[in-house]
Every structure is written in structure tokens, then in C-alpha cells.
Amino acid sequence: MKKTHKDLHRATVLTHGGRPEGARVTVNPVVARTSTVVFDSMATLREALAGRARHERGLLYGRKGSSTGDALEDVITALEAGERTRLFSSGLAAMTCAILSVVRTGDHMLVIDSCYEPVRKFCSQYLAGMGVTHEFFKPDLSDLAEKLTPQTRLVWAECPGTALFEMCDLPALVEMARRHGNVTVAVDNTWASGLMYRPLEHGADMSVIAGTKYLVGHSDVMLGAVTTSAAAWPRLEEVADLMGHSVSPDDAYLALRGARTMAVRMERQQESALRLARWLQQHPLIRRVFCPSLPDDPGYAIWSRDFDGGNGLLSIEFIARVDGPMVDRFVESLQLFSIGHSWGGYESLALPMHLPSTRHLQGLDIGGNIVRLHVGLEDPQDLMLDIEAALSSLSALV
Ligand SMILES: *Cc1c(COP(=O)(O)O)cnc(C)c1O
Numbered sequence: 001m002k003k004t005h006k007d008l009h010r011a012t013v014l015t016h017g018g019r020p021e022g023a024r025v026t027v028n029p030v031v032a033r034t035s036t037v038v039f040d041s042m043a044t045l046r047e048a049l050a051g052r053a054r055h056e057r058g059l060l061y062g063r064k065g066s067s068t069g070d071a072l073e074d075v076i077t078a079l080e081a082g083e084r085t086r087l088f089s090s091g092l093a094a095m096t097c098a099i100l101s102v103v104r105t106g107d108h109m110l111v112i113d114s115c116y117e118p119v120r121k122f123c124s125q126y127l128a129g130m131g132v133t134h135e136f137f138k139p140d141l142s143d144l145a146e147k148l149t150p151q152t153r154l155v156w157a158e159c160p161g162t163a164l165f166e167m168c169d170l171p172a173l174v175e176m177a178r179r180h181g182n183v184t185v186a187v188d189n190t191w192a193s194g195l196m197y198r199p200l201e202h203g204a205d206m207s208v209i210a211g212t213k214y215l216v217g218h219s220d221v222m223l224g225a226v227t228t229s230a231a232a233w234p235r236l237e238e239v240a241d242l243m244g245h246s247v248s249p250d251d252a253y254l255a256l257r258g259a260r261t262m263a264v265r266m267e268r269q270q271e272s273a274l275r276l277a278r279w280l281q282q283h284p285l286i287r288r289v290f291c292p293s294l295p296d297d298p299g300y301a302i303w304s305r306d307f308d309g310g311n312g313l314l315s316i317e318f319i320a321r322v323d324g325p326m327v328d329r330f331v332e333s334l335q336l337f338s339i340g341h342s343w344g345g346y347e348s349l350a351l352p353m354h355l356p357s358t359r360h361l362q363g364l365d366i367g368g369n370i371v372r373l374h375v376g377l378e379d380p381q382d383l384m385l386d387i388e389a390a391l392s393s394l395s396a397l398v
Contacts, residue, residue, distance in 0.1 A: 010195055010308075011263040013078045018071030018256055029071040031253045035062035055084075055234055064241065068249035072256045073225070076215075079194040080207050082227035086240050087247040091190060091210020092118050094224025096126075098208050099154065101232070101239040102184045105131035108151040112168060113359055114139045114161020116188060136360065139166040141173055148180045157204075158188035159197070160299060163315055163353045163372060164290045164364075167299030170306065174203030184232060193344070194227070195262055196309040205232040213344025214311065217258035217265055221251045265346065265377065269312030272380040276373070277314045279384060285322060285391055285398065287368050290315040312375040313343060315353065318368040321398050327352050327369045329397075333390040336383055343374035348383060350374075 008016070020029055037059040039045040051058050057070060065087075073085040088094035099122070103109055111123055113136040123134040133151075137144045139161055148155075155177050159168045170187065177183040186206040187199035193214040199207040209215065211223035228236050270293065277291040292299035293310035303310070318327065330350075331339050337350040353370040375383060 008078075010079055013075065014195075014259050014261075014263055017075035017078050017259075029068050029253070029256070031249045032066045032068050033249055034066065037061055055237055063244060063246040065246075066249040066252065068256070069247055069252040072252045072259070075256065075259055076194055076209075076211075076225050077227055079198070080189070080200055080227040081198050082200050082207065083230040084233045084237070085225050085227040086237060086245070087211075087252060088224035088226070088240070088245050089247055089251075090222045091208070091212050091224040092116075092122075093245060094208050094210070094226045095119055095188065096122050097240050097243060097245055098186050098206050098226045098236065099123075099127070099156065100243070101236040102154040102186070103127065103132045104153075106151065107132050107153040108149050109134045109154040109156060110137050110144065110147055110152055111135070111156045112137060112139055112158050112161065114164065114166045114168075115156065115158045116162045116190075119156065119158075119188070139168045141169060141176070144173065145176055148176065148183070150181075152180065152183055154184050154186060156186050156188070157199075158191075159199070160191050160292050160303070163355060163370065165191070165292050165297075165299060165313065165315065167292055167302040169302055170199060170202040170204060178203075190344075191311060191313070192307060192309075193262065193266070193311070195266055196311065197307045200227065200229060202306060205229045206236070210344075211255050212342060214262055214266055215259055215344075216255045217262060217345060218254075219342065219345030219347065221254045221258075223247065223251055223255050266309065266311055268377060269375055270310035272378075272383065273310065273312045273314050273373075273375040275380050276375055276384060276387070280314075280316055280387070283391060285319055285394060286316050287319045288317040290317070290370075311344075312348075313372065314375070315370050315372045317366060317370050319398075320367045322369060322394060324352075324369060326394055326397055327371060330390050330394055331371060333393050334386055335389075336378055336386040337373065343372075345374075346377045348374060348376035348378055 048060050069087050076085040174185050177185050185204045187204045189207040190210045206228045208226045211225050274293050277289045277294050280286050281289045291314040292303040337348040340349050351372050353372050
């Protein structure tokens with residue numbers, strides 16, 4: 001790309017980033033499959049090794065990156081407005097490595113209570129055994145200041161949160177952490193996938209995404225990415241290298257291909273999701289709809305202040321009389337929403353959520369069962385009719 005990324009809008013970065021340059025080139029980078037890289041002389045090999053020691057790029061060995069992966073990393077770095085990006089084989093691998101690049105035995109970390117559940121498990125079932133302690137804080141940050149200790153090295157946020165999409169005021173969080181001293185702030189940015197939100201611009205040190213979701217966009221690849229500030233980069237890269245994290249060029253290529261259309265997909269999906277959310281709010285079997293782009297959602301003020309857009313996710317809370325078996329029946333009678341984990345693909349999904357295993361701090365005012373919907377690229381009218389039919393089959397039972 002000839003222009004610097006700072007001059008360009010994100011949709012343009014997604015279209016032009018990571019493309020080959022030259023007098024006669026292919027539009028797309030090649031899928032550079034390799035383990036071994038060969039050198040024409042010992043001088044070239046030594047130069048490559050010295051560059052690596054200075055955190056410079058350049059081919060060295062397959063595990064340490066490929067030109068295809070570099071192209072994707074450049075696109076994500078530009079989207080996230082960061083210093084550098086490292087790819088991982090899944091979103092969770094990116095998250096655990098980001099955490100391990102900061103904390104050591106004896107350290108303490110604070111984790112937002114609305115985080116993705118496997119991150120929770122990593123803290124309690126792995127980090128605790130390594131002598132790293134953790135505590136959860138509320139997404140509204142009301143208990144964050146009192147929980148920061150002299151041992152706190154990392155604050156892990158996710159914005160909006162998993163399942164209920166609680167917003168968190170990241171600039172306020174960063175200010176509290178900075179006031180406290182040497183505390184790194186990392187954000188799980190999967191919901192906005194680097195396109196609709198840039199945590200580093202709000203003061204965070206690391207933004208981590210599951211590329212598996214909107215970046216890949218077609219439900220066919222697992223991928224993660226960590227983008228950092230200049231200060232956080234050397235340690236992240238070092239720990240990723242030490243642990244042997246690596247991504248295949250084929251997966252990087254598919255993610256780059258997905259990235260080209262991410263802006264149009266997410267715009268269409270957020271529009272359809274908002275339309276469904278507004279309509280579902282009126283339904284007598286539904287008590288509440290969780291979606292931060294709804295003007296009456298408690299997170300709307302922060303979302304409209306800090307985000308450039310939304311996505312295809314929304315959660316519905318049924319009225320209390322709709323019990324578990326009825327919720328199963330609801331998701332099973334949907335024809336256009338499949339039952340499945342993940343989201344961010346082109347297709348619609350529905351999944352009952354079990355909150356007690358993922359939240360413990362908040363006095364949540366939840367009396368009914370929750371189902372998370374992911375709105376895909378289908379015509380929204382068809383999706384509405386599908387949900388209406390499934391809800392009608394319940395009305396007879398309530
Ligand atoms: C899916 C997801 C992850 C994990 O990503 P994988 O690629 O499935 O490992 C992490 N955080 C959030 C918010 C997610 O939705």
C-alpha cells in the first residue's frame with residue numbers, strides 16, 4: 001500500500017492492505033507453504049538471525065512466520081492501529097499467550113467478570129497452579145480500584161462482554177490501571193474484530209481477537225491474533241516464539257480472503273441484528289433483548305461514544321414461564337438458525353446460554369432463560385418469519 005494506513009478508512013485498509021507490490025504482480029499474496037527456508041550464504045543466514053534478535057521480520061524458518069502470515073498481520077495491525085501483530089492457531093491460544101507474556105509467578109491479575117468462559121478456566125485451572133492469582137471485577141468498574149493490588153500486573157477486559165454484551169468504559173479502566181503503576185491492560189476485541197473498535201486508541205496495551213469469528217467470516221478456519229503497543233511487543237513476540245506458536249499459510253490466506261469483505265458483512269449483519277432486536281423487544285414471550293446498539297440498552301452510551309458500529313449478535317431473555325425444555329424446543333424449531341458454538345460467519349446461529357457458570361459477581365436481574373442469536377447474511381425478513389414461527393409454537397405451551 002502506497003499511502004500510510006493512517007490516511008485511510010478501515011474498509012480501504014481491508015481492501016488494499018497486505019497486497020503484493022511491484023511492476024507485475026498477482027492481486028493476492030502467494031500461499032507460501034514451507035518449513036525450511038534456505039540461504040545463499042552464511043552471511044545471509046547470520047543477517048536473518050540478527051534481524052530476528054532485533055524483532056525484525058524476514059523469513060527464517062516456517063514456525064517463525066511466512067510471507068502470507070505477514071500480509072495478514074499487516075492488515076490487522078493497520079485495523080487495530082497497533083505496533084505489530086502476531087497470529088495464533090486459535091483465539092484462545094492468542095489470549096493465553098498474551099496473558100503469559102505479562103504475568104509471572106507471584107503476580108496478580110484482574111479479569112472482567114463478563115469474559116469469555118475459557119479465559120476464566122485458564123486462570124483458575126492453569127494460572128492458579130503456576131502461582132499467579134486472579135480476581136474478577138465488574139464490567140461497570142465499580143470495584144476495580146479497590147481490587148488493584150501492588151502485585152497486579154495485568155487487567156483483562158472484554159468489551160462488550162460475552163453473552164450479555166455489557167459495555168465497559170475502557171478509557172476509565174486504563175486511567176485507573178495507569179494511576180496504579182506498572183499494569184498492562186489487554187482487551188478481548190473479538191466482538192468488534194478490530195473493525196468497529198480499536199482498544200489501543202483508548203489506551204490499552206494489547207488487543208486480542210478470535211479471527212475465527214468475523215475476520216475469517218466463513219466458519220472454516222480457527223485463528224487468533226494479538227496486536228500490541230510498541231512497549232508490549234518484544235515480550236509478546238518472545239513468549240510466542242518460546243512456546244512455538246505458529247499458523248499455517250493456508251489458514252492465514254483464508255483469513256486474509258475473509259478480511260476483504262469483513263466491512264460489508266459486518267455492516268449488513270449489524271443492520272439485520274438491530275432490526276430483529278427491535279422487533280423481538282415487542283414480543284410478549286421475551287422479557288429483554290441484550291444488544292448494545294439498541295438505544296435503550298444500558299451500554300448504548302459507551303457503545304455510541306467509542307465504537308464505529310456493531311455486529312450480528314444479540315441475546316434474548318425469555319419470560320420466566322419459558323422453561324429449559326421450551327427453550328430447547330424453540331432453538332430446535334428454528335429452520336434458518338442452526339444450533340452451534342461460535343459466530344461471525346455468514347450464517348445464522350442460535351445457542352442457549354448458561355450464565356451461572358460464567359458470571360458470579362454481578363447482581364444480575366435475570367429471571368428467564370437466555371438464548372444468543374447470531375444474525376447471518378440471510379434476508380432479515382426470512383429470519384424474522386422463522387423466529388416468529390418458532391415463538392408461536394411456544395405460545396401454545398406457555
Ligand atoms: C470465540 C471467542 C474466543 C476464542 O476464539 P477461538 O478461535 O474459538 O479459540 C475468545 N473470545 C471471544 C469473545 C470469543 O467469542
